[in-house]
Amino acid sequence: MNPELLFTQALGLTSPWAVDDIDFDPKAQRIDFRVSCEAKQLPCPGCGRSDQPIHDRKPRTWRHLDFFQFAAYVHAEVPRVRCGGCKKTTQVEVPWARPGSRFTLLFEAFALTLAKAMPVSTTARQLRTDDRALWRVLDHHVTQAQAREDYSTVTTIGVDETACRRGHHYITLVHDLAERRLIFATPGRDAQTLKGFSEDLASHQGKADQIRHASIDMSKAYISGLGQHLPNAEITFDRFHIIQLANQAVDAVRKSEVRHDARLKRTKWAWLTDMARWSKKQDEAVYDLTRSNLKTARAWRIKEALRDIFQAKPGREQAEGLLKRWHSWARRCRLEPMKRLAATIKRHWAGVLQGFESGLSNGYVEAMNSLIQAAKARARGYGTASHFIAICFLIAGKLKHLPANPFQTPLQRMVAS
Missing domain, CATH: 3.30.420.10 (Ribonuclease H-like superfamily/Ribonuclease H)
Incomplete structure (x- = not known):
C-alpha cells in the first residue's frame, strides 16, 4: 500500500477527497499532509443543488493530532461552488474539520478530553498550540453540546x-x-x-x-x-448547610472563649469535625473538654444533638418533635450564637422539615x-x-453531544457514559 493511500484511510477520507502528497521534515519536527479534491462538480453547500461547477479553490491549513512526536498538519485547496440556483459562491465544508476552525475534529476532541483533567494552558503546552485558540474550541463545543441537551424530565x-x-x-x-x-x-x-x-x-x-x-x-x-x-x-x-451554620455558631463561641481559656487553643478543627472522624491527637486533646462546663463544650453538644437528628433520618412527624425539643434547648442556652442559630432554623422551619420528607440534600x-x-x-x-x-x-454537565475521545474504544465510551 502506498503511503498516500494509507494516510487517506487513516484520516477517514473518502472520494472525492484523498491525500496526494506527504512532506516529512524531521528537523522541523513536523509532517504535512496535502489533501486534494478530485471532483469537477459538487452540490451547492447553500441550497443543496447538485452538480454545480467549482468556481475556484482557496488554500487552508489545519492542525491535526501529532504523528508520533511530530506535529501534523493537513493542507487543502478547498473548492468554492458557484451555484446556478441560488446564485451564490459558497465554500464547501471539509469532512475533517468544522467550518471556521483551524484544527481538525480529532484534534479538538482530544483537546476537550485533556481539558477535563488539566488546565487549558497546560493542555495548550502539551499540544503545542495557543491557549486562546483552545478556549475558542472549548467554548464552541460546550455551548453547542449544552444547547442540544433535553431537560424535559427534570423535576x-x-x-x-x-x-x-x-x-x-x-x-x-x-x-x-x-x-x-x-x-x-x-x-x-x-x-x-x-x-x-x-x-x-x-x-x-x-x-x-x-x-x-x-x-x-x-x-x-x-x-x-x-x-x-x-x-x-x-x-x-440543605442539611449540610444547616450543620455548616451550626459549626459557625460553635466557632463563634470558641473564638470568644479562647481569649480567657488557653485550653481551647489549637482545638478549632476538632470542634467543627464529626467526632467519628477525629484523629487520635484531636481525641486526646478535646474529648475531656467536651464533658466540661466550657461554653464551647455546651455549644458543641447542642450542635452534635442537631447533627444526630439529621443522621438518624426520622420521618417528618418524628423529626418535628425532636427539632422542637432541640430548639427549646438552643433558645434557652444563653449562648448568643446558638440562640441565633435556633432563630434561623425557626424562620425556615417548613423547609428544614421538608428535608426529612424529601430526603434531598x-x-x-x-x-x-x-x-x-x-x-x-x-x-x-x-x-x-x-x-x-x-x-x-x-x-x-455530563454533556452527551461533545466529540468523543479519539483514543477511547467504543466499549470505553459506553462505560464512561
Missing part, C-alpha cells in the same frame, strides 16, 4: 453558588439531582438567576412548573427566586463544587465568567 434540582474569581464574583449553578448533572450556570447569585434558569429550561424542552423539589441553602435571593419563577417547587433546606452539588474549585485552583483562575462556566459544564 428535582439543587441550587448553589460558587466563587468564579477573587472578590465578590459568583456564579449560580443548578443541578439535576436525579441525573446528577449540571444543567444551568450563570453569573450572579440573586433571584434573577432563577428567572434565567426557568427561561433556559423552556429552551431545553422543560417547563418551570414541572420542577417539584428544590434543595437550596437559606439564601433569601434563592428563596425569592424559587417563589417567583418556579412556583411548584417544594423547598428543602446538596451533598452531590457540594462534591461537584469541590471538583470545580480544584480545577480553578490548578488553573490559577479563569479570565472570564464564560470560560469558568464552560469548565463547569465540562466537569459536571
